[in-house]
Amino acid sequence: MHGVTMLKRIVFLAALSTLTVLIGCNSGGASIYYIQGFNVLSDGPPLSFRQDGLTISNGLPYGTSSGFLPGTIVGSKRIEIQPVLADLSLGDPLIDTNVDVSKDIETSLIVAGNFDDPELIVVTTDRRKRPISEIFFQFVHAVNAQDALDVYVAAPDVDLSTTAPFATIEKFEFTASMLIPFGEYVISVTPAGNPGQVLYVSDLLTFVDIPEIDFDGVEWLVAIADNFSIGDSSLRLLVSSENGGFALDAAGTGAALRITNASPDAPALDTFLDEDFSAPLTSNTGYADRSPVTPIPAAVATVSVTETGTVDPILHEYDREYLQSTVFDSILVRDVAEMTNLTFGGNPRSVVTDGKMRFANVSTEASFVSVYLADSGTSDLDEDDLIVRDLPFPASTDYLRLLPGEYSLIITERSTTENETVIIGPIPYEFLGGEVQTGLIILPESGGDEEVLMVYDDLLP
Known part of the structure; x- marks a missing residue:
C-alpha cells in the first residue's frame, strides 16, 4: 500500500513540474524568469555556471549555450562562473557578481574576452509567447581585438555602401532583439562606418513562412566572435537558439587536409585531389614528416597517393567526406604494398x-x-x-x-x-x-x- 501511495506522489510531483514549465511559456501572474549560460571565452575551457549556488550548466563547451532554464524567484542572483579544468575540478571563479533577473525576461550570461581578462555580457530580452512564429535576430559583439562593428542583414548581392546597417555594436555590447520578415538574407559584418572592409559574410540564409504551422519562426542570439577554425574570415558567428547552438561559418569556408607519411618503406610522397594530376595537393612528404595544412573543398573527395614527382603508379587511393571548418589529418600507414590510411578530423x-x-x-x-x-x-x-x-x-x-x-x-x-x-x-x-x-x-x-x-x-x- 505504501508503495502505491509513493508512486502516486511521484506522478503528482512530476505533473506539477511539467505544469511549472508550461506556465513558464506564458507566465501570466506567476513570477517566472529565464536564464542561460553562453560560453564565448576565446581561450577558455568548458565553464560551470551557477546562480545562488545552483547549477545552470556544468561543463559548457566553448561556442555553446545551455538553453534557458526557468526560475520562480526574481531579484538579485549571485552568479559564479568557473573553469572546468582537465581533471574535471573547478578552478577559481572567473566571474563572481550579482545579476538582477526579472519576471518574463530572458537573461543570457555570455562569457567573452579571454581567460586572463574575462568579460561578462548580460543580455536581457522580453520572453516571447511560444511557439515562435516570426524571425528575430539579436547580435552581441564578442570579438576581442575589434572596436565597434556594423552588422548587415540584407538581401543577397546588396551594395553595403548604399544600405543602412541592421545595427552598430560597441565592443562587448548587444543589440535589441529585432524582427525581420521571412525571406532570404546574408549577414555581413564590417568595422563601424567602413562598409568597404567586410570582415565576415555568411552563406545565404533562407527563412520560409509555412502558413499551415505556427512554429516556423526562429529567435537567434548571435555572438560575433573570433574565428579559431579555418577559412579566410577573422570572424565566426556563434548562434544560441531554442533548437540548440551552432556556428555560422563565413561563406566559402571549406575543410583542410594534412598528410603524414608513416609508411615504413615508402619514398617521399605526393597527393592529388579528385584525380586532378596537373599539380599535387601536397608534395615531397618524407617518412615521419607532415605536409602543411592544405585547404580543400568541404565535400566528398578522392585522395590519390604517388611517389614524389610521379603520377603513376598510384600507391594508394581513398574516398571520404571532408566536413566544413574541420582540419583532417590523414596518416598513411603500412608498407607500400599494403598501404592504407588513418584519417580523422579535429579543430x-x-x-x-x-x-x-x-x-x-x-x-x-x-x-x-x-x-x-x-x-x-x-x-x-x-x-x-x-x-x-x-x-x-x-x-x-x-x-x-x-x-x-x-x-x-x-x-x-x-x-x-x-x-x-x-x-x-x-x-x-x-x-x-x-x-x-x-x-x-x-x-x-x-x-x-x-x-x-x-x-x-x-x-x-
Missing part, C-alpha cells in the same frame, strides 16, 4: 588551462598500445595513471585534456596473447597550457622494430 583550438594531446598508434609492430602519465620520476605502471588503454593499430584518440605540468610518460604494448611490455619510456614530459599536439607511436626513421614517440605541434600551419 585544434588552444585552451590556456589545458595541455591537449591526441595519440595515434601507427606502428605496424604494435598491436595494442597504452599510455601512462605518472608523476615526474615515476617508472612503475599504475592503473590510476592510465590515460589511453589498448589503442589498436591503426587508430587515434581524440584530443585529451591534460593538466599542465611535468610528468613521466610511459607507453606499453601488448599483443592479443602477450602481457603488457614497456616500449617507450619512462621519459620526462612537460605539458604546457595552450599547447595542442599529436603524438605518433611510430617505428623510427632509421629502421628497426623499437617504437618511438614523435610529437607534432598542431597549431602550426
Whole structure:
C-alpha cells in the first residue's frame, strides 16, 4: 500500500513540474524568469555556471549555450562562473557578481574576452509567447581585438555602401532583439562606418513562412566572435537558439587536409585531389614528416597517393567526406604494398588551462598500445595513471585534456596473447597550457622494430 501511495506522489510531483514549465511559456501572474549560460571565452575551457549556488550548466563547451532554464524567484542572483579544468575540478571563479533577473525576461550570461581578462555580457530580452512564429535576430559583439562593428542583414548581392546597417555594436555590447520578415538574407559584418572592409559574410540564409504551422519562426542570439577554425574570415558567428547552438561559418569556408607519411618503406610522397594530376595537393612528404595544412573543398573527395614527382603508379587511393571548418589529418600507414590510411578530423583550438594531446598508434609492430602519465620520476605502471588503454593499430584518440605540468610518460604494448611490455619510456614530459599536439607511436626513421614517440605541434600551419 505504501508503495502505491509513493508512486502516486511521484506522478503528482512530476505533473506539477511539467505544469511549472508550461506556465513558464506564458507566465501570466506567476513570477517566472529565464536564464542561460553562453560560453564565448576565446581561450577558455568548458565553464560551470551557477546562480545562488545552483547549477545552470556544468561543463559548457566553448561556442555553446545551455538553453534557458526557468526560475520562480526574481531579484538579485549571485552568479559564479568557473573553469572546468582537465581533471574535471573547478578552478577559481572567473566571474563572481550579482545579476538582477526579472519576471518574463530572458537573461543570457555570455562569457567573452579571454581567460586572463574575462568579460561578462548580460543580455536581457522580453520572453516571447511560444511557439515562435516570426524571425528575430539579436547580435552581441564578442570579438576581442575589434572596436565597434556594423552588422548587415540584407538581401543577397546588396551594395553595403548604399544600405543602412541592421545595427552598430560597441565592443562587448548587444543589440535589441529585432524582427525581420521571412525571406532570404546574408549577414555581413564590417568595422563601424567602413562598409568597404567586410570582415565576415555568411552563406545565404533562407527563412520560409509555412502558413499551415505556427512554429516556423526562429529567435537567434548571435555572438560575433573570433574565428579559431579555418577559412579566410577573422570572424565566426556563434548562434544560441531554442533548437540548440551552432556556428555560422563565413561563406566559402571549406575543410583542410594534412598528410603524414608513416609508411615504413615508402619514398617521399605526393597527393592529388579528385584525380586532378596537373599539380599535387601536397608534395615531397618524407617518412615521419607532415605536409602543411592544405585547404580543400568541404565535400566528398578522392585522395590519390604517388611517389614524389610521379603520377603513376598510384600507391594508394581513398574516398571520404571532408566536413566544413574541420582540419583532417590523414596518416598513411603500412608498407607500400599494403598501404592504407588513418584519417580523422579535429579543430585544434588552444585552451590556456589545458595541455591537449591526441595519440595515434601507427606502428605496424604494435598491436595494442597504452599510455601512462605518472608523476615526474615515476617508472612503475599504475592503473590510476592510465590515460589511453589498448589503442589498436591503426587508430587515434581524440584530443585529451591534460593538466599542465611535468610528468613521466610511459607507453606499453601488448599483443592479443602477450602481457603488457614497456616500449617507450619512462621519459620526462612537460605539458604546457595552450599547447595542442599529436603524438605518433611510430617505428623510427632509421629502421628497426623499437617504437618511438614523435610529437607534432598542431597549431602550426
